Amino acid sequence: MTTALIADDESPMRDLLRARLLAVWPALEIVAEAANGSDAVALAQQHTPDIVFLDIRMPGMNGIDAARHLYSRCHIVFVTAYDQYALDAFEQGAMDYLLKPVSAERLARTCERLRARLARPPQDIGAQLAQLAQQMQQAIPAKPAYLRWIQAQVGGNLRMVSTREVLFFQSDEKYTRVQTATAELLIRKTLKELSDELDPDEFWRIHRSTLVRVDAIVEVARDMRGRHMLRLKGHKEELEVSRNHTHLFQQM
Amino acid sequence: MPPGQVNRALDNLRDALGELTIVWWRFVDWLAVVEWRQLVIIWLLTVLFMGFLHTPEPAVWFVFISFGVKVLAGGKRKADIEARQAGVKANVANLEKQLMQAQMAALQAQVEPHFLFNTLALIGQLIETDPPEAARVHAHLIDYLRATLPQLRTRGGGTLGKQCEMVKAYLAIMQARMKERLQVKCIVPTFLESAPFPPMMLQSLVENAIKHGLEPKIAGGMITVRAQVIDATLVVDVCDNGIGINPHAPDGVGLANIRERLQLLYGEAAELVIEAQAGGGCCASIRLPYAMMEEP
Numbered sequence: 001m002t003t004a005l006i007a008d009d010e011s012p013m014r015d016l017l018r019a020r021l022l023a024v025w026p027a028l029e030i031v032a033e034a035a036n037g038s039d040a041v042a043l044a045q046q047h048t049p050d051i052v053f054l055d056i057r058m059p060g061m062n063g064i065d066a067a068r069h070l071y072s073r074c075h076i077v078f079v080t081a082y083d084q085y086a087l088d089a090f091e092q093g094a095m096d097y098l099l100k101p102v103s104a105e106r107l108a109r110t111c112e113r114l115r116a117r118l119a120r121p122p123q124d125i126g127a128q129l130a131q132l133a134q135q136m137q138q139a140i141p142a143k144p145a146y147l148r149w150i151q152a153q154v155g156g157n158l159r160m161v162s163t164r165e166v167l168f169f170q171s172d173e174k175y176t177r178v179q180t181a182t183a184e185l186l187i188r189k190t191l192k193e194l195s196d197e198l199d200p201d202e203f204w205r206i207h208r209s210t211l212v213r214v215d216a217i218v219e220v221a222r223d224m225r226g227r228h229m230l231r232l233k234g235h236k237e238e239l240e241v242s243r244n245h246t247h248l249f250q251q252m
Numbered sequence: 253m254p255p256g257q258v259n260r261a262l263d264n265l266r267d268a269l270g271e272l273t274i275v276w277w278r279f280v281d282w283l284a285v286v287e288w289r290q291l292v293i294i295w296l297l298t299v300l301f302m303g304f305l306h307t308p309e310p311a312v313w314f315v316f317i318s319f320g321v322k323v324l325a326g327g328k329r330k331a332d333i334e335a336r337q338a339g340v341k342a343n344v345a346n347l348e349k350q351l352m353q354a355q356m357a358a359l360q361a362q363v364e365p366h367f368l369f370n371t372l373a374l375i376g377q378l379i380e381t382d383p384p385e386a387a388r389v390h391a392h393l394i395d396y397l398r399a400t401l402p403q404l405r406t407r408g409g410g411t412l413g414k415q416c417e418m419v420k421a422y423l424a425i426m427q428a429r430m431k432e433r434l435q436v437k438c439i440v441p442t443f444l445e446s447a448p449f450p451p452m453m454l455q456s457l458v459e460n461a462i463k464h465g466l467e468p469k470i471a472g473g474m475i476t477v478r479a480q481v482i483d484a485t486l487v488v489d490v491c492d493n494g495i496g497i498n499p500h501a502p503d504g505v506g507l508a509n510i511r512e513r514l515q516l517l518y519g520e521a522a523e524l525v526i527e528a529q530a531g532g533g534c535c536a537s538i539r540l541p542y543a544m545m546e547e548p
Contacts, residue, residue: 009467010370010429016377036470057366059468081369100369101376149499151528160526160534162503165511181515182523 002118003031005047007040007066008055008079013100017053017079020102025111037061041069049074051114053098056080064136068129075114075122085135093128147197150178152185161185163202167232168212168239169194181234206230207242220249283318284325291322363400364459371425378428389428395421400455412479412488413445415454419477422455426462433472434462440479447479447486447542450517456506457490457536464501465494465533473533486542493533497526510538 004021008014014033021028031047034040038060044052052074054063064086067076080086081100090097096110117123150161165180175186176194195203195211203211218231220241228241228249241249283291295315302311371393378386399418416438423436458475466473473493480487507524514522521541528534 009433010374011431012374012377012381012429015381019381038470059470081373082366100373145500147499148502149497151499158528158530160497160499160528162507162526164503164508182520 001027001029002051003029003047003049004051004053005032005034005040005044005049005074006030006053007034007037007058007063008053009035009058010055011035013055013079017102020104020107021111024104024108028111037063037066040066044070044074050118051075051077053077053079056083056086062136064129064133068126068133071122071125071129073122075117076125077110077114086132089128089132089135093125095123095125095128146199146202147194150185150187150189152178152187154185159185163198163213164215166203166213167216167235168210169203170211171209179235179237204245204248206245206248207240210239212239280321280325283322286322288322291318363397370429374425374429385428389425392421392424392428396425400452410448410451411445412440412447412449412454412486415449415451416440416445416477416479419454419458422458423475430467430472434466435472435474437474437476438478440477444479444481444486449486449488449540450513453510453513453538454488454490456510457538460504460506460536461490461492461494461534465492465496469494481542484542486540487537488540489535489537491529491533491535493529493531496528496532497534507536514538514540 002025006014006017008017014035018030018033021030028051031049032043034043035058037054037058040052040054040058040063041061052067052070054067054076056063056078057080058066063078063080067078070076076096078086078090078095078097079100079102080097087097089095096113098106098110148163150163150166152159152161161178161180167179167181169191170177170179171191172186174188176189176191178185178187191209191211195205198211201214203213206212212230212232216232216235218233220228220230223229223238228246229238230241231238295318298314299308299311302308371389375386375390375393378389396418399414399421420436420438423434423438427434427436454477458477461475466475476489476491478489478491507526510524514524518540523539525537525539526534527537
């Protein structure tokens with residue numbers, strides 16, 4: 001008997017697919033249902049189904065990554081409501097996929113194809129899946145490595161300050177001062193640690209003790225004593241640019 | 253005198269007057285920009301030169317007239333410069349307003365295709381298995397779209413009550429999809445429902461909580477929307493017990509947009525505060541000045 005597994009994080013969607021499969025292919029036995037990618041992989045290893053129906057967006061592990069664990073052992077059918085990249089890739093790679101809500105006719109055709117394929121070993125779709133997984137990663141975080149949130153203890157709470165809110169960081173003996181347009185906070189992270197973790201295109205070091213957000217800079221002007229002073233958007237205080245760092249502003 | 257000659261003489265006179273006016277106004281413009289120091293030197297030279305020719309009277313007149321004109325024209329020029337500056341200022345204000353409208357339009361057009369398709373798929377399924385539930389989800393979707401799409405946005409949606417209704421519609425749809433993985437708690441006192449509240453901010457926070465906090469969490473969790481007044485400040489919190497903020501994930505367009513709009517609408521009096529929760533998850537809080545209603 002042919003066996004199948006259904007993975008979708010939304011239970012109404014699993015119910016629909018099960019009901020449709022029962023109508024179209026009564027002999028197919030659904031051996032397990034999973035609500036996330038990692039469960040799908042574990043249950044598939046346990047029950048060794050012939051076919052796995054995989055939703056693409058699931059918590060924990062997404063459907064593409066789950067498929068990369070499973071494609072050599074079972075036939076994969078992707079199920080999705082909307083995923084532009086994925087749909088193009090499925091078309092090009094002649095992979096099986098269904099669009100939600102799954103219609104009876106479309107499912108009947110897919111099942112027809114599956115019956116014909118079952119005699120043969122599953123398609124080798126490893127390369128396409130690897131490419132798709134990479135595409136999906138690129139679509140979500142652009143630059144993953146840099147620090148984007150500063151954590152600061154305020155009273156009993158842990159405040160999360162987006163780096164986009166920060167005007168500058170200034171070292172202050174034991175602490176580092178974080179200045180935003182509306183607040184001044186103190187954190188324990190040193191300026192050295194910050195400059196290692198922050199995006200160097202987002203924050204520039206302008207002084208031994210100052211890191212400033214490039215977007216917040218309005219202008220640099222020389223004061224009466226010949227020092228380069230930097231003015232910031234929406235903040236009164238001027239910051240000194242030390243001699244070693246004036247080259248940053250030569251083009252401006 | 254024949255009439256032809258009279259006409260010609262009048263024409264000549266008119267031409268001469270025209271030339272004279274042009275020369276006069278050039279002279280005034282020149283006086284307006286010329287430096288006082290330079291002018292004084294010119295006066296001295298003219299007086300000396302005319303004095304040398306024993307006819308100082310025209311020179312004296314020249315000095316008097318140019319002095320008078322310089323004083324008056326200087327004021328005119330200053331006014332011109334001020335007018336130009338005022339124009340620039342008005343332009344900046346206008347640009348800011350346009351920018352704000354553009355941002356609001358962009359924000360309000362953000363109905364995620366993924367959300368829309370999944371919800372429609374759910375409705376399609378429920379029509380067969382549970383028609384009353386399908387009708388409910390369908391009604392919530394319409395409420396949500398009406399409030400979200402700028403083309404359908406009805407006027408006067410800027411109260412906390414309206415914003416909460418919209419968020420509840422969205423959360424009801426998400427509950428129908430995520431089932432037991434999503435619990436919702438909404439604590440908004442009735443007297444705050446009429447409080448003015450900018451559109452699409454609460455919505456944006458709730459969508460963030462679902463998308464970045466609860467959906468990626470296998471067990472799901474609870475989302476709490478709470479409004480309260482603390483020291484003449486209206487505090488509206490959206491808290492979740494999801495996976496929390498990844499310090500390396502960039503903050504989205506939504507949050508930056510809320511911050512910018514709060515700044516444009518309230519200046520420094522309003523803020524968006526994000527806090528990490530002790531047990532995991534996060535709390536986003538919008539704080540606005542709240543005007544207590546006077547008793548009638």
